[in-house]
Amino acid sequence: MWARGGLALPGGYAVAATWAAGLARLLPGGAADTALIATMLSFLVYTAAAIWAFAARSTARAALGLLMAGALGLSIAWLLRGASA
Numbered sequence: 001m002w003a004r005g006g007l008a009l010p011g012g013y014a015v016a017a018t019w020a021a022g023l024a025r026l027l028p029g030g031a032a033d034t035a036l037i038a039t040m041l042s043f044l045v046y047t048a049a050a051i052w053a054f055a056a057r058s059t060a061r062a063a064l065g066l067l068m069a070g071a072l073g074l075s076i077a078w079l080l081r082g083a084s085a
Contacts, residue, residue, distance in 0.1 A: 003059045011066040012049035015073060016042040022076030045073075 023038035024031075049066055056062035 004053050004062060007059065007062050007066060008050040008053035011053060011063070011070075012046045015049040015066055015070045016046035018070045018073030018077060019045045022073045022080070025077055025080035045069075 020038045020042035023041055024035045027034040027037055029037075049069060052065050052069075053062045056065055
């Protein structure tokens with residue numbers, strides 16, 4: 001249980017941060033508006049990541065799921081790093 005809690009707190013935060021960065025570049029609108037909306041949506045991502053950390057069948061599967069979700073968010077942010085909507 002401690003391992004899953006350790007995954008949920010910093011792992012969920014890392015996943016939410018990468019998705020906030022990716023969504024800020026993906027959403028249309030001004031920079032301030034998209035940053036605000038992406039930050040608000042990242043709270044939902046953080047909640048889903050924390051639930052996943054406790055719902056997965058094993059701790060390894062939870063870590064792998066968080067790693068894949070973070071990698072996807074980071075990929076979106078990296079691929080759209082120079083794009084502006």
